[in-house]
Amino acid sequence: MPWPISTPSPPLILTLEIHKIQSLGVCLLPKLMGLLCFTEQPTDHYYRYFTLAIEQYYYNLTSFCLGSKPRHTIFLEYMKELFYIYPKKRKWFFLFHSEMSHRDNNFLSQMDEDLYEHLKGLHSEKQLDQAILIFLADHGARFSTVRATAQGKQEERLPYFGIRFVSHFMAAPGRSHTFAIILELCFVFHIFFNAVFVFRFPEWFHQKYPNIVENVKTNSQRLVTPFDVHETLHEILHFTGTEKANISKRGVSLFKLIPDERNCDWAHIDPHWCACMEWTKIGLDDPILKRVTKKIISTFNNFTKPFRKECAILEIINVTSAVMLKVKDAVLRFRDTSDGGRGRFGKMDDKTEHSKILYQVVLTTKPGDGVFEVTVTHQLKENKLEVNKKDISRTNKYGNASHCVVNKEPFLRPYCYCKDVMKT
Known part of the structure; x- marks a missing residue:
């Protein structure tokens, strides 16, 4: 930016x-x-x-x-x-x-x-x-x-x-x-993506800019992102007011009130990085997990395939944890409130079905004992598993193990375990 x-x-x-x-x-x-x-x-x-x-x-x-x-x-x-x-x-x-x-x-x-x-x-x-x-x-x-x-x-x-x-x-x-x-x-x-922040104002600032103080205080309990910080920096140089923020934009000034209905989707935060989600544990012996991990390791090896002379084929040593995320059933069943949107009780008779499920898996690979956290998308209609490289986190150091591709293809550093390292 x-x-x-x-x-x-x-x-x-x-x-x-x-x-x-x-x-x-x-x-x-x-x-x-x-x-x-x-x-x-x-x-x-x-x-x-x-x-x-x-x-x-x-x-x-x-x-x-x-x-x-x-x-x-x-x-x-x-x-x-x-x-x-x-x-x-x-x-x-x-x-x-x-x-x-x-x-x-x-x-x-x-x-x-x-x-x-x-x-x-x-x-x-x-x-x-x-x-x-x-x-x-x-x-x-x-x-x-x-x-x-x-x-x-x-x-x-x-x-x-x-x-x-x-x-x-x-x-x-x-x-x-x-x-x-x-x-x-x-x-x-x-x-x-999700920032945790605290603000401290002197007494004179409370008196001169009470709306900013109140908005910032409220926003400390709302979902904010680095893009909001970027907008706030612009706001400091070119102050535009303290009205309610337009959360349809990717970034909004923290001096404006962020509505409490803002969620990761509205803030353009991918599920892999969203800290607001509810995940359900799945058993390590669940049949779907075998399919998911197979997709993950094949993705890793496909990344390094063009450099197979340099990079070893990875295998999974063990799976540490696996969780599943899907839209709550209550959300899918919700159609409307019983009084046209003015009440607290909703009509829960919608027939919408799940379109996708997300799996987040932590696993270890060899050689190199690489630890990865990967989010896999299961497109239910096509019964297809998808892995996006931006949804992969290497959570331990890889040091010099990928030296053979650092200058050729830096993206492969988390995935490539150089064969010459295996010989030393």
């Missing part, structure tokens, strides 16, 4: 900060996935050049350090310095950090005290008096042991999003207007 700050008026001083493992960076990883990245330096200040220059020395240093300093403090200080350099300019700070949490969320605790002191300092110096400060994540742990739990499934699909208004964010002529975003990204470049 386009950057909301592409054509701001009046002009902003922009900065994009990236402090992470560059081999998994915001530009390299999209490139490996066949997506586009920046063709030119996208901002006035671009931290990536610095990290590229120093990363070659990381392996000779204490973990997460550059000399005697924690690397994340250098990252934070860089942002703080820009407040001093442009005290009267409108600014957009975009800070992207994942180094400490990419492999293990527990490392994040090492950053707590420094981040607290950094924000406390900005606050005491009144650097945030004309700012909107946002914390967000793209998703939770995808590769840790937590991911194998029910809570882990929610973690991947429900990233954190928090925003704090600390002063007048509607820019006045001649006044500083800062929009600061700090992202602590547990992992990088993964589409996230």
Whole structure:
């Protein structure tokens, strides 16, 4: 999606900060996935050049350090310095950090005290008096042991999003207007869908913008997506009001009231990523499961078939769990309310039948012990099983096992176990 700050008026001083493992960076990883990245330096200040220059020395240093300093403090200080350099300019700070949490969320605790002191300092110096400060994540742990739990499934699909208004964010002529975003990204470049967020407003903001405060408070209990965040960023630059949101659009501003009837379908969230669904467990000895898993493994092997000289044929070791999703029978039977839509009791005599059933399966493959979570669609009318590549999640690391196709076909990294690795 386009950057909301592409054509701001009046002009902003922009900065994009990236402090992470560059081999998994915001530009390299999209490139490996066949997506586009920046063709030119996208901002006035671009931290990536610095990290590229120093990363070659990381392996000779204490973990997460550059000399005697924690690397994340250098990252934070860089942002703080820009407040001093442009005290009267409108600014957009975009800070992207994942180094400490990419492999293990527990490392994040090492950053707590420094981040607290950094924000406390900005606050005491009144650097945030004309700012909107946002914390967000793209998703939770995808590769840790937590991911194998029910809570882990929610973690991947429900990233954190928090925003704090600390002063007048509607820019006045001649006044500083800062929009600061700090992202602590547990992992990088993964589409996230259902956002969990909290807002904190000072007392003056409640008095000046009560409608925004009330809408945001209500929306914290509604279904929201990253596309809504994108629209909210536009809204900050070009405020259009606080009326009820039009949820027929893919993204709506969080300053507008999101109706409670919004669901994953209306928000364009695929079933694989929807955290609002009710799933029913199916037995591992259920005949349909054998057919579903056969479809899954054949799909994986069809992906790698053009590279059969390099990639081993995968087999299923075991199935960990299997659940089924279908539209509730009550929903299908519902035809109308008994009083033309004005009452609580409905006519449950509709004859609509199920058109499809979704199966979500967690399984392990060999060689390589790859763990996958796959959503399979069963089209009942045609009695046909379908697997879409966007409905597949590899939930454990594959490291160097797919090195033989990384440059040829990056998409195959989760599925290809290189034959030469088997020999070593």
